[in-house]
Amino acid sequence: MRKTFNFSAGPAVLPEQVLQEAADEMMNYKGSDMSVMEISHRSALFQSIIDETEADLRKLMNIPDDYEVLFLQGGTSLQFAMIPMNFMRNRKADYILTGYWVNKACQEAKLFGDIRIAASSEDRNFSYIPDCSDLSIAPDSDYLYMCENNTIYGTKFHTRPDSKGKILVNDISSSFLSEPMNVSDYDMLFGGIQKNLGPAGLVIAIIRKDLISETVLPGTPTMLRYKTHADKGSMYNTPPTYNIYIVGKVIKWIQSLGGLEKMKEINETKAALLYDYLDKSDMFYGLADKDSRSLMNVTFRANSEELNSAFVKAAGKNGIISIKGHRSIGGMRASLYNAMPIEGVKHLVKFMEEFEKNGGQYAE
Ligand SMILES: *Cc1c(COP(=O)(O)O)cnc(C)c1O
Numbered sequence: 001m002r003k004t005f006n007f008s009a010g011p012a013v014l015p016e017q018v019l020q021e022a023a024d025e026m027m028n029y030k031g032s033d034m035s036v037m038e039i040s041h042r043s044a045l046f047q048s049i050i051d052e053t054e055a056d057l058r059k060l061m062n063i064p065d066d067y068e069v070l071f072l073q074g075g076t077s078l079q080f081a082m083i084p085m086n087f088m089r090n091r092k093a094d095y096i097l098t099g100y101w102v103n104k105a106c107q108e109a110k111l112f113g114d115i116r117i118a119a120s121s122e123d124r125n126f127s128y129i130p131d132c133s134d135l136s137i138a139p140d141s142d143y144l145y146m147c148e149n150n151t152i153y154g155t156k157f158h159t160r161p162d163s164k165g166k167i168l169v170n171d172i173s174s175s176f177l178s179e180p181m182n183v184s185d186y187d188m189l190f191g192g193i194q195k196n197l198g199p200a201g202l203v204i205a206i207i208r209k210d211l212i213s214e215t216v217l218p219g220t221p222t223m224l225r226y227k228t229h230a231d232k233g234s235m236y237n238t239p240p241t242y243n244i245y246i247v248g249k250v251i252k253w254i255q256s257l258g259g260l261e262k263m264k265e266i267n268e269t270k271a272a273l274l275y276d277y278l279d280k281s282d283m284f285y286g287l288a289d290k291d292s293r294s295l296m297n298v299t300f301r302a303n304s305e306e307l308n309s310a311f312v313k314a315a316g317k318n319g320i321i322s323i324k325g326h327r328s329i330g331g332m333r334a335s336l337y338n339a340m341p342i343e344g345v346k347h348l349v350k351f352m353e354e355f356e357k358n359g360g361q362y363a364e
Contacts, residue, residue: 005344007334008322009151009297010174010195015339018249036245041238049241050234053248060251060260063183063206070205070226071234071244076101076173076192078224079203080108083145083169083188085220087211090140094118096161099126099150100328101171109145112217118144119161125329126153128289132161143167143187149175151195152326154299154333155292160185167211174296176204177254178338179264187211193243196296196337197250202243254338263338264295270336270345271295277349283307283356287331301331307360308332311352318351 006013029036032045039046054069063069072078083105084093091113095106097120109115118137119130137144144163149156151174161168172181173191183189188207194200205226212226222228228236254263275293278286278300287299302308308331312324325331334348 004319004321005340005347006321007336007340007344007348009326009333009335010192011200012195012335012337013339014198014246015250015253018246018253018339021249022246037242039241041235041241046241049245049248050239053244053251056248056251056255057204060177060254061181061183061206066209067183068205068207068209068212068226068230069234070207070229071239072203072205072229073201073240074203075200076171076190076203077104077108079171079190079205080105081111082224082226083143084109084112085217085224086226087167087169088113088142088217089215090142092116092138092141093143093145094135094137094141094166095145096120096130096132096135096147097122098129098147098153098155100152100326101150101173102145102147105145105147105171113142116141121155126150126155127287127292129155129157129292132157133159135161135164137164137166141166143169145169145171147171147173149173149178149294149296151297151335152299152333153329154286154288154294154297156294156296158291174335174337175294177251177260177263178267178296180260193247195335196339198246199243202240202247204247250338266342267295267336267338270340270342271298273342273345273349274298274334274336277352281352281356283360284352287329296335296337298334298336299325299329299331300334301325302360305330310360311355314355315348315351320348320351323348 026035094116097117106115118135119132121128121130144166148170167187169188170186172189174195176191176196190205193202212230216225278284284300284302302311315323323332325333
């Protein structure tokens with residue numbers, strides 16, 4: 001059992017059971033006398049790892065057959081370019097600006113076309129999800145872009161935007177496999193796995209097959225075309241083999257807990273412990289509007305800057321790791337990803353209660 005709780009936004013905590021299994025298999029995977037890291041990606045042994053990971057993910061998320069599952073590299077940030085390169089026909093797209101990562105995606109897409117902001121929550125530093133029930137989207141817009149869970153601001157969409165029949169692309173990096181999703185409500189879901197599914201360096205993209213075509217922007221490199229990866233079963237080049245192996249284990253761990261419905265229930269219980277305390281505390285308060293709150297990233301502050309820094313410092317000495325908020329919002333952020341045990345959240349809340357009771361004077 002570990003002695004600390006890691007609240008990092010990513011790379012982030014992984015299930016102890018998964019790490020232990022990987023450790024057990026480190027030197028000799030299934031009698032091969034090799035580590036998974038050392039196995040050829042063209043071997044039958046690795047082929048069965050990637051096939052099983054994809055099949056398990058399809059089952060867990062209930063991914064329809066007319067969607068491709070791709071294992072890609074370059075982080076979520078490379079998708080910010082690949083999406084316009086692959087989907088822009090009219091060189092126009094609409095973005096729902098809900099934070100830092102969408103802003104980055106916009107900046108990248110502007111290299112390729114005209115980007116419109118269909119809705120934004122920038123006026124209140126991204127503390128809420130704007131109303132997206134009746135967006136004005138240009139008739140010739142190529143797609144609508146959103147980010148399901150805003151990792152930095154601690155907000156999350158609780159209803160799907162009406163994309164008015166346009167292609168809907170959703171960055172799910174920080175809510176991936178945290179709850180059930182209706183995949184066919186979207187045309188593309190994608191996310192870096194380092195928040196909730198495994199080690200940094202792999203992106204999983206789930207894309208409606210008929211959107212993957214030869215027709216891409218002129219000059220799009222081979223590696224940046226979805227078709228290249230779809231045609232070769234994500235093995236056009238050497239994929240991040242070890243990451244795929246770990247994701248496979250994380251998926252099996254979620255299955256063993258009871259699947260995504262159960263995962264959601266656990267995540268709601270964990271988040272409620274912290275939000276309930278924030279709502280009644282006189283020292284701490286949550287930063288996201290109640291109806292926009294994230295289950296995965298809880299952002300909060302204490303009454304003064306002095307208290308914020310005293311809290312982060314004291315927390316670090318009490319087994320609460322990486323609780324400091326992102327520089328663009330300040331305060332604190334507790335990331336409660338799937339692998340954060342409920343004991344971790346209880347420990348945090350208990351520590352906050354003591355800190356508040358002592359008026360921020362915490363014995364070191
Ligand atoms: C972390 C994160 C990113 C950036 O991921 P990289 O893999 O570092 O490029 C993008 N979007 C969201 C929602 C994130 O949480």
